[in-house]
Amino acid sequence: MESFSSIECFVRSAEVGSFAEAARRLSLTPAAVGKNVARLEARLGVRLFQRSTRRLTLTEAGQRFLEEVAASFQTIQYAVANLASAEGQPAGTLKVSMGTVFGRLYVVPLLAEFLRRYPAISPDWHFDNRQVDLIGQGFDAAIGGGFDLPQGVVARKLTPAHRILVAAPTYLQQHRPITQPADLHELDGILIRSPQTGRVRSWPLTSREQEQSPLDLRLRMTMSDSEAACAAAEQGLGVALVSMPFAVPYLQAGRLLRVLPDWYVDDGNISLYYAEHKLLPGKTRVFVDFVIEQFARQGLAQRFDALGAL
Structure with a gap:
């Protein structure tokens, strides 16, 4: 042998x-x-x-x-x-990839409770806005949206990946009321450029009634990150199309307001990715279960739903 x-x-x-x-x-x-x-x-x-x-x-x-x-x-x-666990508890290095700002805002705050439950696990968390090769690069899990799903990898949905239009109160006060998508063409647009392709994607807007309309903002600037786009919009530089998780803190603080709150962009889901195996390592299994539990307990799927309360 x-x-x-x-x-x-x-x-x-x-x-x-x-x-x-x-x-x-x-x-x-x-x-x-x-x-x-x-x-x-x-x-x-x-x-x-x-x-x-x-x-x-x-x-x-x-x-x-x-x-x-x-x-x-x-x-x-x-x-x-x-x-290979400590006193029967899951143990070992847990290598996870996640988006930089999303991880800092919504995953890192879970760390203390996770380690309280599983003290023998050593987090090795990588913050990157690019998709990783989960298996080839030796990651136990990844959190993100828009991942290609290669063979041998499964995805567990955490929240919808909605994008919304936001602007500073002062910017909106300087313009006529925006009541329909056609009103957007007169406004300065802060749009997201894909870090993977370098292109600005042409997003269709979807209404609460599931109608669709083209997004016709006058391009003023592009950003490769929704957090940066929120910061630019806060300065009154235009209307930004941003991912809902990044907009939530600004909306809650009143620093940004929704533009056309009945309209949004549907960009799929934010999911938890891991290798498809019947016998997952204990450290990976408890991490997956813990993150899903915490996202449900905090109601993050509802907070990130563009048709929710905000």
Whole structure:
């Protein structure tokens, strides 16, 4: 029977296409990873990788072997992770990706209670507004919206991802009342440019009655972040189209007001993403359950619904 470490080195190297990167994730040296893979190849009597100075690619035999062992290997990993706990409690490093401002406003405040319940878990939280490769980069979970859902990853809805129009009270006082989407064309627009594509997306507005209308703001400036757009709108620089979670603190404080409160942009959902496995590591399972529990307890789905109270 081949050693677990040799198979682990093979699987990780196949996932990332590099002995050096696999070594970094396994806390080994590249030489140790290479030797483990070579030992496995010698035992099997086949070459698993084609090696070059630039890349590492699976041979046909290597691809077939990976398909046969990957699922069982992950099951063993998760079983070990669940047993490797402190006094029966979930333990280990919890690597999670989340949006910078969204994480700071709505996830970080949950940290104290989470660690009170699960003191043996060590958070390793990454704040980034870009989608991560959940499995390839070794994340246990991610929180965000608009993620492509690759094979092997599931999404649990946390809240709707609505965008709304907001402006400073002083700005609105300087213009005629805005009662319908057609009134927007005379106003300065603060629009969001996608950090992924660099483009300003053409959003259709949706009404409470589910009617649709084009968003026709006069482009004044673009931002790549809703928090920055809220800050610009607060200065009276125009009407901003922003994600509801970022607008809530400004709306509650009266620093911004809704423009056309019966209209919004539907951008899908903000969800919690994690690998699809029957045997999740205990640390991941309790984190998923805890976040869903807390979002429900705080009524965040209702607060982020553009047709709600605000």
